[in-house]
Amino acid sequence: MFEDDKIYAFGYEQEARRADPTPAVPAAGAPFYTQYANASQIPANCNGTFGDKMPNECCTATYGAQTNVFAGDFSTTTCSPVGVANAPSLNVRNFYGCENGVATMGEACVPTGLVLGQTYPFPAANASQYAVNGNVSTCACGAGGAYPAAIYRQGPGCYIAFPTTVPAG
Numbered sequence: 001m002f003e004d005d006k007i008y009a010f011g012y013e014q015e016a017r018r019a020d021p022t023p024a025v026p027a028a029g030a031p032f033y034t035q036y037a038n039a040s041q042i043p044a045n046c047n048g049t050f051g052d053k054m055p056n057e058c059c060t061a062t063y064g065a066q067t068n069v070f071a072g073d074f075s076t077t078t079c080s081p082v083g084v085a086n087a088p089s090l091n092v093r094n095f096y097g098c099e100n101g102v103a104t105m106g107e108a109c110v111p112t113g114l115v116l117g118q119t120y121p122f123p124a125a126n127a128s129q130y131a132v133n134g135n136v137s138t139c140a141c142g143a144g145g146a147y148p149a150a151i152y153r154q155g156p157g158c159y160i161a162f163p164t165t166v167p168a169g
Contacts, residue, residue: 031096031105033069033161034059035085041065050160051149059158071105072096079109079139081127090121093130095139099153106141107150107162116143 036042046058061067072080072094081091095106111130114120122130132139142150150162 030074031071031094032067033071035066035069048160049149050162051152052160053154054158054160056158077131077133079130079132079134081130083124084121087121089124091124091127092121093139095136095141097135099135102153102155104136105152106136106139108143108147109139109141110143112140116146
């Protein structure tokens with residue numbers, strides 16, 4: 001269920017990947033986020049728990065959400081750091097690639113040596129050291145297996161993204 005201290009995002013992945021995605025704007029085929037300002041904006045048909053595959057319209061501006069929010073630059077690496085909404089000094093890491101022939105996106109890909117909720121999210125200044133090539137396992141997506149629902153293995157579509165607590169401030 002949605003809580004008021006979270007950022008509501010729905011991850012959307014498309015099947016095709018463009019060879020030259022522009023880092024600031026998701027390319028056709030790159031995953032992106034759709035963000036809702038608060039839980040009251042989310043329509044009933046888009047309600048669920050993180051990792052659930054939802055109707056595609058939940059990932060559009062149909063209900064007044066902000067769409068095409070950057071989910072990572074996957075032009076050179078499959079595990080890409082991306083800024084945390086409302087916390088520009090912090091980054092998380094996402095995975096995007098094909099696994100077993102299926103477009104797959106992984107969130108909460110916690111780098112080795114970091115701990116979810118303590119040292120992850122990590123400082124944006126350290127982002128480049130965490131941009132690597134790998135798969136959902138080697139990139140430790142779903143917080144190294146603690147949250148398997150943060151790995152979207154059902155191919156293209158709209159999924160409820162891993163919840164991000166809004167930092168106090």
